[in-house]
Amino acid sequence: MIKKSMFAVLAATGLALTACGGGGASAGAANGSGGDKITMGFAQVGAESGWRTANTKSVQESAKEAGVDLKFSDAQQKQENQIKAIRSFVQQKVDVIAFSPVVESGWDTVLKEAKDAKIPVILTDRAVDSKDTSLYKTFLGSDFVAEGKKAGEWLVEQSKSSEPVNIVEIQGTTGSAPANDRKQGFEDAIKDDPDLKIVASQSGDFTRSGGKQVMEAFLKNNPDIDVVFAHNDDEGLGAIEAIEAAGKVPGKDIKIITIDAVKDGMTALSNGKINFIVECNPLLGDQLMDLAKKVVAGQDVPQRVVTEETTFTMEQAKQVLSSRQY
Amino acid sequence: MSPLSTLTPPLKKSSAIGYGRLRGGARYAPTLATLGLFLAMFAVGAGMYPSFLSGQVLLNLFIDNTFLTVLAVGMTFVILTGGIDLSVGAVVALSMMVCASLLQAGWNPSMVIPLVILIGGGLGTLMGLVIQYFDIQPFIVTLAGMFLARGLCYVISLDSIPVTDPFFTSMAQARIPLAGDLFISPGVLIAVAVVAVAFFILHHTRFGRTVYALGGNEHSAMLMGLNVKGTKVAVYAVSGLCSAVAGLLFSFYSLSGYSLAAQGMELDAIAAVVIGGTLLTGGTGYVLGSVVGVLVLGIVQTFIAYDGTLSSWWTKIVIGGLLLVFILLQRLFSRKTY
Amino acid sequence: MKSLLKNRLTWPLVALLALLALNQVFRADFLALRMQDGHLYGSLIDILRNGAPTVLIALGMTLVVATRGIDLSVGAIVAIAGAISCSYIASSSDPSSLATAGTAAAIAVVAGLALGVWNGFLVSVIGVQPIIATLVLMTAGRGVAQLVTGGQIVSVSNDHYKSIGAGYAFTLPISILITAAVFVLAAVLTRRTALGTLIEAVGINPVASRLAGIRARNIIWIVYVFSALCAAIAGLMISSNVTAADANNAGLYIEMDAILAVVIGGTSLAGGRYSLVGTVIGAFIIQTLTTTVYTLGIPPEVTLVFKALVVLSVCLLQAPAARNALRRFRPAPKLPAKEKVAI
Structure with missing residues (x-):
């Protein structure tokens, strides 16, 4: 009886560990900044909609193209998870931090920690309402x-x-x-x-x-x-x-x-x-990588970068439909 | 359950209430297993990522989870009596909203903080009274409480409200230095105090003894003359108080009031309590185990943040997988106790 | 009349009728039905069609709760079922044929059964507490669903598939017909065979039932498989209703609705006696509540407070009935009439 349940437990454990190993196998994460490659810590809101997933994909693809080492973290739509992620990015001494705040208020504490650690911060997609605008370098997103x-x-x-x-x-x-x-x-x-x-x-x-x-x-x-x-x-x-x-x-x-x-x-x-x-428009990746490189190099960037967005009527849609990425 | 275990004087720790039916150290098996597994996970993390092995990483686990710790403490009380409290997340959000909106209106923190705690405790007491005197299942009453508290959040404000009060800001950003480069936040001290008080109540007072007895067998507890009715209401009041304190700690942590905050936190609290070795049917479990459960959930998040390559869905799968591994190993190490 | 008042089902039914009446007061033609494209059309039909998935999942949940368990993973299974079926249809060679739709549905159902076997294995063989065992699948399962769809919404255009959730047969929505069939099947299997009694026995007193020779492990395993099966079929209904699979949001919080329906219907979370009819009424109360919010035009900010008050009122209504029912497991035996003693 004991042997049977032990065996069952071990089998299930092995199965679960394999699943974890399979998912994390692409890990081999390189920590800290060594050499010319910029490390960016990106704390994403979650995956609550197709828009958000397209946004994530855009950031990840642009990072690869731009040669940026991306540390991606998904907050499952919880503010405390984003704060934790940013804190661990500070701990890991990344070169730049970018994130889409899930809510507008409440970031002063952790952004100050990043500022004290001299890591620049870029906001994407949503803004924060901090009175102290020196806590972030720029905000890239829709209105x-x-x-x-x-x-x-x-x-x-x-x-x-x-x-x-x-x-x-x-x-x-x-x-x-x-x-x-x-x-x-x-x-x-x-x-x-x-x-x-x-x-x-x-x-x-x-x-x-x-x-x-x-x-x-x-x-x-x-x-x-x-x-x-x-x-x-x-x-x-x-x-x-x-x-x-x-x-x-x-x-x-x-x-x-x-x-x-x-x-x-x-x-x-x-x-x-x-x-x-x-x-x-969720495809912010290229603009983000561009800004990140400038910010790490110490160049000045505008405080607010609005994503390029437009409107569509029926005729306009027919023209651009085939070229829509997502 | 040994019939003599609840009659021994409370000062003897070795025969203290808890896993009454087991002897000696075997009682602590699930909780010790949890602790051992947590340390093992920390070691694995240190081996995988060089910057993992720092004292600050461990302390960050405490700093980033003060509110969940306090919630888990309150939830332990409720689950020990065999009940459940689904409203805790919503009450946390409500506390934050009340705090933020009153501070924005110009109230003094010394008035806001007691009021928030009173609201949380009041809501908890109300739920406890309904559960006890109308004999309705805790699941439904606390679920209704959750809807009510969350609904009140929306009524107070749909937009998020920043907190700019100097006292709250200082609590949020103060760093209490420990040896070397290490630091903790004031919130950690508050959480530790709450845990200490809860530990004392559960293991050295009659109320704590009644809580364990209720979970073991409510009927027997009543026949023994313990204050079953009052205790049942009281545990929900305790949970409500803890939710309010957790809401204050969350306000210190995030300096904002947000109506969608803390969604699903009740499930995290329940998971932490169960991982810590408490049975959902009640009667067995330790509040320190719940604290370790919170640390386990925290270290899973830390792993994922350090890995940096997991997409949103692999994150969910890995969280579920790690939780599963944990539960299975805990079951393996403590199978003799059930 | 007295037995009607003491019947556990009376008060939930009264609550449901009261909600419907409230809607009728606010909108004179609420209960009106007319024919549209060969089927019935009206608010009541919407309640039936939109409530069918919740009723179905709640049926599965009832049996799980009766064994003193709980299944939090049903929402994730809904998402997985929808994701698998829509991804299959979208990537198949003939995306709009009946065969494709049938195969897709079959694969999704088999996946649901497999997940139910997994849940049952964790709870009955390994002995993990049901809330945690199903919490694992609730977390990881949604991740799996998102993995299948790549986080995007997968749209399909297959009329046969669409008919599962949005189609009509014999003037009624197909989804409610499927739910009714599952309900009849469950009722017959549990009440006409010993299965129902065994389930109740395992829930009321696991130790005693084991001593009585009941194989609790198999019983518990079966109920989790059934619950997952119901969730998979409900997942097909939900995704086919909008002919798209939304792995991020499908079935979110539906487990709470299902558990609420079960409890409103009179089944206790401590296990034991259960009522399938009560659950059905409870699920329809929840669906009608959503409709009531729209009919009354309650602003979204206040919706949750309104729902909280209604849920509490329903429970308070039930409370005296619950207390009486608990005190009387069977009616008091009839005493023989007092004989007149001839003096």
Whole structure:
């Protein structure tokens, strides 16, 4: 009896260790900075969406191309994990630290430690709200408020007539920075036009199933919907399915505006199912490596570098669809 | 369970409550196994990465996990009675939000800190009362408590609130130097104090004895005349207090109030307690074991940060794998005790 | 009437009906149904279709909880099932055929069964506590799902696959029909054979049941396999509903919903007596709660507080019923009528 369970335990342990070894086999990590290769410690938020994964991939590929030794850490969307990762990067004496803060506040302590250790810090994708801007060298990323604003401005452009326009909003994850900012930007853009009214606003959690479920409920509760504003493409794609299931035509009976410009969204846009997409570009890798090299060499860099982003209508989408990387 | 074990005077440590049915050192087997495995992991890490073998790495484990340590202490009390508390993560976030928003409104820290602790303890007591007097399962009541606390966070503010109060900032950035280059933060001292108080309560007071007895067999405890009802409510109050203190420590650590903070922290606390050798059915376990459990979870994260090549999903797989290895080895070393 | 009040199922059912009534008050045509494209269309149908995966997972969870266990890995299994099936379809030679869809679904189900065997092995053979054993898969499993899809959302366009989660048959959603079939299967297998009694026995008193000769190890193993099977099928429903696999988010927190449904339905987490019907009602309460939030237009910031209050009210409603039920495992025997003594 004891022998059997012991054997079972050992077998399972061996299996588990092999799995760990398989995953970490690519480790052979070189610590500290020795020689000309720059070591960068990158603390990523997590892998909560396709956007985030594309962002990670871009950083990793650019690092390889630029000859930068990348130490990657995934925080599983927890701030304390990012703080731990940055602290261990300081401990490992990397040349430069880059990270996408999962939340805006609370980084002063660990950034001061990095500053005391003379390791420069670059922010990507999201900003921090520290009063002391000397704690980081530059911030490279999108402006979520501007994204919401562009979406709202397009709608204001499109609805010049004085007919009332009923808008339903499918928000992102409650409490997250992109959701808060995009909502605010959109509301700012449409507030001067009295015909544009948001009649319902719920959270779809940035997912397709969330968007579909919320849209189904909207369709039943509000008989007259003219426009759907979804905080990201996935929610919009879910909304499309709900609209089609209700017997309506997305893009014609109900206009759809989304943010992100992922490939599936662009496909829907070129097919006329979505009407307008504001881009949120995750491919920051090259710009990041560029800035990192400059920063390590002691050169001056601008405090704020905005990612190049644009907007797309149906015609524009058809033109660029084949060249979309993700 | 030896019927005499709970009747011996509390001063005799060798026959102290805990693994009542086992003799001598075998009681400590799971916890010692955990400690041994932790040291083994540290050694492996030191062998793999040159900069791993530094005292600061070990101390960072404490600095970066003060809040989880305090949470695990509170959770130990609850799990020892056979219950569970899912609300701890949300109460941590609520404490942080209340703290940050009141400080931003200009309140004095000497008023904010007691208020936050009162809120945490109050919420815990409320949950304990509902569990005890309405006889509803702890899982549901604390899950509802979790929804309530998290919901209140959203109501207070959707945006994150920075904390700029000088007292909090000094607590966050102060470094207490130890020998050589090593340092710890004030939060570590607070966490150690909480652990010490909990250790004393569990092993040297009647309340602690009742907690263990409750977990062993609630009916027997009641028949023996122990204060079952009061204790059951009290452990949830303790857990709530610990959650509030953990929230304060998290505020010191991150100087912000964020409504999405500490999501899933309750599962980390439960994992730490179980890794530390406590049984979920209650009655057996040590609070020091829970502390080692927290260190184990911390060192897994450290491994991954030092490796630097694991993608997001391999990170999850490796965390799960290391946890599995740990559990299996712990089971192997302590199989005779079950 | 008294026996109706004492029935454990009464109060959850009352809560469900009250929620539906609340919706009806706020929107006059809430309960209205009409035909659309050959099937029923309406809010009730949405509740049935969107709630089907939760009901299915909760069914599996009920049997696990009845053996004094818990299965936290169901969310990860949902993600893995969706990831495997969509990746297979996307990389197959004929992405829109019935055969491809069928094979993809079959592979996903087999993977789910394998994961259930793994969970059962850890709990029943090695003796690891269920919460930790399934926590391992919950963490690592989601990583595996993300590994399969490369962290990206894998979209497919296969109408046969789509019908699992979004299709209709006999005017009703196919997903609820599948769930109903699994429910009937589980009910028959556990109540018409000794399996149900054995499961309850293992949960109520493992030591006594072992002394009575019950092979607890096999029973426990079976329930974890069943739970994983339910999760895999639910995973197919969830991903086919949007014809995409989202390994990052599919099934996130669904284990909490499932456990909540089980407990609302009257099964105790301490193991023992379970109620499949109660679980179904509990799962529909959770789904209706989400619908209620949308109907009432409750802003997202306040949603969780609202949910907390409803959950607590449902439990408090149940409490006196629970207490009475605990005190009376069987009704008091009928005393013989007092005989009149002839004086």
